[in-house]
Amino acid sequence: MKRTLLALTSLMMLLAACQPADLNAPAPVFETGADSEAWAEIPAGEFFHGQFDEQASIDYDYEMMVFDVTNAQYAAFLNAAVADGSATVEQNQVTGYYAGEPFDGGRHEEEINAGKTIYIPLNDSALRLDFDGTTFSAKTEWADHPMTMVSWFGAKAYCEYYGWRLPTEMEWEKAARGTDNRPFPWGEVIARNNANYYFSRDPFEDMNAYGSRTTPVGFYNGKTYAGYQTLDSASPYGLYDMAGNVWQWTADDYPLTHYRYMRGGGSNSYENNLRIWSRNSAAPGFYGPALGFRCARP
Amino acid sequence: MHWLSQRFQFLFRSTKGLILVAIALVSLISAFFGMLSGPMADWGIKDVIVRAFNMNLVEAEREGRLIILYHSIAMIVVAIETYMITDLLKIKDNLRLLINSTITVGYWMVIFGGLPFAYWGHTWALHGLYIGGLSLIFFAGCALLVALWPWRAEHKVTDPQYAHTPKGFSLERIAFFVMALATLISALFGAIPGSNYGNGFQTMLAENVVREPVKSVLDLSVIGHLHIMLALIAVACALIIGRWMDFKGILHKLAMPLMIVGSFVLAMGTWLVVPFETAAHFVIYGGSTLAMLGALFLVIFSWDKLIRTGLAEKGLKKGNFTQGLAALLRDPLKFGATWQMVFMNFCVSGVGIFVAVKLDKIFRVWQFTDERSILTGHWHVLATLTATILLMYYADFAGLKGKARQWFGWLLIIFSDLAFGAVTIYEMRRLISAESIQQPLVNTTTVLGDIGLGIVLLILAALMVWRLIDLFKKKGRWAQEVDQNLETFDEVKS
Numbered sequence: 131m132k133r134t135l136l137a138l139t140s141l142m143m144l145l146a147a148c149q150p151a152d153l154n155a156p157a158p159v160f161e162t163g164a165d166s167e168a169w170a171e172i173p174a175g176e177f178f179h180g181q182f183d184e185q186a187s188i189d190y191d192y193e194m195m196v197f198d199v200t201n202a203q204y205a206a207f208l209n210a211a212v213a214d215g216s217a218t219v220e221q222n223q224v225t226g227y228y229a230g231e232p233f234d235g236g237r238h239e240e241e242i243n244a245g246k247t248i249y250i251p252l253n254d255s256a257l258r259l260d261f262d263g264t265t266f267s268a269k270t271e272w273a274d275h276p277m278t279m280v281s282w283f284g285a286k287a288y289c290e291y292y293g294w295r296l297p298t299e300m301e302w303e304k305a306a307r308g309t310d311n312r313p314f315p316w317g318e319v320i321a322r323n324n325a326n327y328y329f330s331r332d333p334f335e336d337m338n339a340y341g342s343r344t345t346p347v348g349f350y351n352g353k354t355y356a357g358y359q360t361l362d363s364a365s366p367y368g369l370y371d372m373a374g375n376v377w378q379w380t381a382d383d384y385p386l387t388h389y390r391y392m393r394g395g396g397s398n399s400y401e402n403n404l405r406i407w408s409r410n411s412a413a414p415g416f417y418g419p420a421l422g423f424r425c426a427r428p
Numbered sequence: 429m430h431w432l433s434q435r436f437q438f439l440f441r442s443t444k445g446l447i448l449v450a451i452a453l454v455s456l457i458s459a460f461f462g463m464l465s466g467p468m469a470d471w472g473i474k475d476v477i478v479r480a481f482n483m484n485l486v487e488a489e490r491e492g493r494l495i496i497l498y499h500s501i502a503m504i505v506v507a508i509e510t511y512m513i514t515d516l517l518k519i520k521d522n523l524r525l526l527i528n529s530t531i532t533v534g535y536w537m538v539i540f541g542g543l544p545f546a547y548w549g550h551t552w553a554l555h556g557l558y559i560g561g562l563s564l565i566f567f568a569g570c571a572l573l574v575a576l577w578p579w580r581a582e583h584k585v586t587d588p589q590y591a592h593t594p595k596g597f598s599l600e601r602i603a604f605f606v607m608a609l610a611t612l613i614s615a616l617f618g619a620i621p622g623s624n625y626g627n628g629f630q631t632m633l634a635e636n637v638v639r640e641p642v643k644s645v646l647d648l649s650v651i652g653h654l655h656i657m658l659a660l661i662a663v664a665c666a667l668i669i670g671r672w673m674d675f676k677g678i679l680h681k682l683a684m685p686l687m688i689v690g691s692f693v694l695a696m697g698t699w700l701v702v703p704f705e706t707a708a709h710f711v712i713y714g715g716s717t718l719a720m721l722g723a724l725f726l727v728i729f730s731w732d733k734l735i736r737t738g739l740a741e742k743g744l745k746k747g748n749f750t751q752g753l754a755a756l757l758r759d760p761l762k763f764g765a766t767w768q769m770v771f772m773n774f775c776v777s778g779v780g781i782f783v784a785v786k787l788d789k790i791f792r793v794w795q796f797t798d799e800r801s802i803l804t805g806h807w808h809v810l811a812t813l814t815a816t817i818l819l820m821y822y823a824d825f826a827g828l829k830g831k832a833r834q835w836f837g838w839l840l841i842i843f844s845d846l847a848f849g850a851v852t853i854y855e856m857r858r859l860i861s862a863e864s865i866q867q868p869l870v871n872t873t874t875v876l877g878d879i880g881l882g883i884v885l886l887i888l889a890a891l892m893v894w895r896l897i898d899l900f901k902k903k904g905r906w907a908q909e910v911d912q913n914l915e916t917f918d919e920v921k922s
Contacts, residue, residue: 150865181488182630236641237706238792256864313487320487329470337470341867377795386641392795398863400469402490403797411639412795419864421795 151340153255157271158333160355164274164348166203168196169427170305170368177304178311181407186300194297194305195424196369197347198276198376199288201258201268207288208249208259208266217287218246219261222253226287236386240413248415249284256419275344276376276422282390282414285379285423296381297426299409302393306373306406308366313405315365315372320404324363325350325374326397327404333358335397342397344420345375373404376422389413396420435899437910443515444825444909446528447508450535451822452892454504454815457539459885461497461547467874484549492631496546496558502657502811503535503565506611508818509664510572513604515914516671518583523575531568537561562619569612576605589676591684599684600675604667606688610695611660617699618653621646635803639796645702652698652708658807659698659716662814663691666723669765672821673730674917683725690719709784720777723769730766731756760837761828765820768813771845775852776810790859798858805855809848816844816884823891825914827905839887847880 171193179186208224211217217226230244252261257279258272280288282296289295297305306315314320322330326345329335333355334343348370349355352362365372372378377392377399389411395404397420402408412418438445464474478485485493510531514524541557577583578601585592591599625646634651637643643651667687675683694715700708738755739747747755757763783791783802791799820840828836853860854873861869898904 149868150861151867153864181491183488238639238788239641240788240792254862254864256862311488318487337867338871339867340865341870384641387639389639389796399797402487405487405490410796413793416793416795418795419862 153340155336155340157343158356159271160333160346160349162274162346162348162351162353164197164346164351164370166197166200166274166347169193170196172301172305172367175309177307177309179300179303179407181405183311186304188300188304190428192297192301192426192428194301194367194369194426198371198378198422198424199285200274200347201277202273204250204277204280204288205259205266205268207291211287211291212266216291217249219252223251224249224284226283228283231383231388234386239387242388242414247283248281248417249287250280251417254279254417272344274346276347276371278344278376278419278422279417280379280422281417282379282412284417286381288423289425292425294425294427296379296423298382299380299391299393301426302372302378302380303406305367305369306365306394310366313407314363315369315406316361316363320373320401321361323350323359324361325371325395325401325404327374327395327399327401328397330374330401342420344397347371347375349375373406374399376420377410377418379421379423392421434910435906438899438906440532442910442912443511443528443914444912445906446511446532447822448826448895450504450508450511451819451888452895453539454501454508455885455888455892457497457501457504457543459889461543462881467878481548483547485547489546489631491633491636492629493546494633495631496542499562500535500539500542502661503538503562505661505815505818506565507531507535508822509661509668510568512668512818512821512914513572513608513664514575516668516916517576517601517604519575523571527568527571527575530564530571534561534564534568537564566612566615566619569608569615572608573605573612576601576608578602578605587676589680591681599688600667600670600680603684603687603691604664607660607663607667607691610691611657611664614653614656614660614695614698617649618657621649635800638799638803639792643705648702648705652701654807655712656695656698658810658814659694659719660691662810663687663694663719665814665817666719666726666769669730669769669817669821670726671916672765672824672914673726673733673762675726675729676917677729679725679729683722683729686718686722686725690715690717690722694719713784716777720773727766727769730762734759734762760834760841761820761824764837764841765817767841768817768820768844771848772810772813775848776806776813779806779852779856794858798863801857802855805851809851813844813848816840819888826891826895828891836887836891839883843880843883843887845880847877847884850874850876850880 171191174189174191176185176187178184208217211226212219212224217224225246226249228244228247231242233239233241250257250259258269258275260267260269286296312318314324316324326332326334326342326349328342329337330342332345334345335341350360350363351370353360363373364370372394374395375397376394377396378394380391380393382391392410392412393408395408399420403410439449440446462468463477468474477483511528514527537557538561541554541561545551545554545558578597583598583601584596585598593599630646632647632650634654637647637651640647692715694712697708697711697715700711735752735755738758739745739751742751744751779802791802820837823833823836850873854870854877857866857869857873899906
């Protein structure tokens, strides 16, 4: 009997593994009070860069979005861009033109030639946008969550469409860290209610079912949501979600490689990946459910 | 007092006692510090441990902590292998005493200096103790080289069944010597760049820099050091198991030159990573292929021997497939030691080759964190799998017999392989599951991996408790083992 039970349990576990997570599982809706249009000013000056606190400096003031770009904002961009022809819907993708990049002949370097590049896939059920054939809209309960499933090309196109740009890695780091050597945007240590990360036990997470999902932008602002108390986790310059929720694309194209680097860590990251100096990378056409962006401007 | 003195004599003067102490320590360290990461952290156990033991985990020092932890565990394993080597091979008593005492003091200094330094705040004297311990272990390695010097007349092979040079010098001893020499040079290969950059404090994990198009000398040295040290620990393990199995005959004569050349070429390849990264990979592939082929010959020899002796015990000269299989599987410890080498091909070597072949087409298309997951899993499995092989050998000479031997052996094989298989699927999960829908697969592989590792730790704990209880007996096993050496087969004149 015991053996049968053990075998049945094992079989059920294996069968459970064959079932993909339900991407349409309902998510709670909370009003965070975040103003998606807000920008934070980051002054010129020195700061500590990287894990070993190297001295670095940015000699100009700049601004960065206080929050990640949301699904609703990106849907609005797509509607405008498709309407004026700067983006195209074709073969289950939204694409746009990219001028290409110089090829350095580096080891493992893939050529990125001029031509149409993917912004977002339309046939991936992890996308939190709807498209009825003519209009894009954010899925209601995900409207104020960060835009995900967006490639570096799509992120860049969004920022440039409004006359902005993606932040460089250095700009991102200074905005997250300020002028001291803290490992997290809010300070020295991380608690589960500081940020959205893997097993952080936020109200959007169910590790027995669909795993860790995104939280609305600016969720970790010290408010209590249905009994879930968050900590105010802004960076020294007032930016939110600079650790956790979604990795954020940055602008730099380095020699010998065309990987683009992402910073901040995402909902599927362990907390050590949320440290300010942690990096992730992927080819610019990559997209994922815990990968978003925010823009910078002079 | 006499009671204590006798036990001390066993635990710190005899080979079997030294190995028992080392296994007990590495088990405790693995179990304790294993609670600070992975699922244990997910389930909140890490938080409890950190609070209960008043740990001081500075975020910027995570990599440094892990490096000290990995070195602490690795040094114990190196000590265990050294104890085995100094007992299995003919070595002068004074040198054996020097090597074993030096490496014992060395690894104790490493763990009792390094781990408190890493996890409980920085008392610099403890760091000095840690570095001093590593240095002592290096010195013990130098002494081992002297002791192993194969070109002495007294080490000439007398039994022609064992691989030897035309002049009669033991090729197996040369293989041990080359492995030890390569290990010492490779230790320097990590130590010197590590010390040069940031005085040892610019710590990084090799898996974090694999995608950097331009790697620093430190990056390349650390990558090379990690790979070669693990590979050489595995080579040493294969050579030790060969002694246990009394590896000889034509396969021994084929395998030993492959082990010698393989170890040397493999080590050279990883040293060449710094100046010639691309070319070095091909040298590494060549060296590892040779060493793995040598290990394959050991597996073939060992299984053939197990089948033949198993059949002979039943009075059979030849048997059918079922009888042969039963003979092969009748002793899980002896079968398991070499089975794990075969299993390694599925979850370590096979994965490594597949990733190398499809790197640009598949793995570099993924985000870096997914590629890193493979790298981390890959070497964790290799290290742990090597440990299970050594554990099987220990369980054999610790005196496990009858049903206890069967249960221990089969539980160790089945549940460690369950864990390694689950970890392999977990690390390669992106091949079969997108990130957005991965959670059920992640949960299942995590649970299976934890069940596997949990059972392995439990049976290891049972083995340790059995030996601990034995220490309280007046005439326990320890009383016999205090004067015993590991069973070995003389291929050389004494």
